Amino acid sequence: xxxxxTGLGLSTxxxxxxxxxxxxxxxxxxxxxxxxxxxxxxxxxxxWVLAGLAVLLAAEVVLDKIPAVDTVNDAVxxxxxPAAGGAVFAATDxxxxxxxxxxxxxxxxxxxxxxxxxxxxxxxxxxxxKASVRPVIDGGTFGFGAPVVSTAEDAASLGMSLLAILAPLxxxxxxxxxxxxxxxxxxxxxxxxxxxx
Numbered sequence: 001x002x003x004x005x006t007g008l009g010l011s012t013x014x015x016x017x018x019x020x021x022x023x024x025x026x027x028x029x030x031x032x033x034x035x036x037x038x039x040x041x042x043x044x045x046x047x048w049v050l051a052g053l054a055v056l057l058a059a060e061v062v063l064d065k066i067p068a069v070d071t072v073n074d075a076v077x078x079x080x081x082p083a084a085g086g087a088v089f090a091a092t093d094x095x096x097x098x099x100x101x102x103x104x105x106x107x108x109x110x111x112x113x114x115x116x117x118x119x120x121x122x123x124x125x126x127x128x129x130k131a132s133v134r135p136v137i138d139g140g141t142f143g144f145g146a147p148v149v150s151t152a153e154d155a156a157s158l159g160m161s162l163l164a165i166l167a168p169l170x171x172x173x174x175x176x177x178x179x180x181x182x183x184x185x186x187x188x189x190x191x192x193x194x195x196x197x
Contacts, residue, residue, distance in 0.1 A: 011085030011119035011179040015126025017157040018084035041091040058171035064150040067143030074131040085123020090115040172186025
């Protein structure tokens with residue numbers, strides 16, 4: 001159960017920023033004993049992969065704070081964020097089995113591909129909300145809201161990633177408010193879209 005909560009927290013974070021949860025998992029697995037990845041996910045601890053992810057994160061951090069460019073970036077990230085969500089969910093689920101803690105159900109052990117699917121779906125759902133709301137924020141604030149919201153999203157992705165690994169139950173408690181806020185923003189977007197011009 002805890003492995004599933006960790007995976008959901010990480011894939012949710014990937015929906016906001018694909019590279020932060022991958023770097024968190026990779027760094028923790030490479031430099032600590034907090035996460036021990038099995039051989040099939042060893043690529044996440046490779047120095048070149050971590051350096052590449054860091055470069056991509058730096059580009060994402062800059063591009064996501066520029067109005068209009070952030071919308072183009074979100075379109076490109078439509079494939080990247082769900083893939084990252086699937087990877088971190090599957091990696092941490094496999095890590096739980098490797099540790100022998102067997103925090104995953106026997107069903108999940110026998111059907112490891114489900115971790116990929118759950119991670120992809122969770123990240124895609126969060127990404128869809130983010131990509132739908134950001135143009136509204138950009139337009140409503142004449143672009144001044146983009147850097148503020150982007151910084152908040154990056155901080156939320158980092159916080160959720162760390163909590164998902166270190167305190168998955170706390171991460172679970174944070175999911176409902178995040179989902180509620182996303183729902184409210186989408187509802188506000190629909191209402192403003194129907195308003196007469």
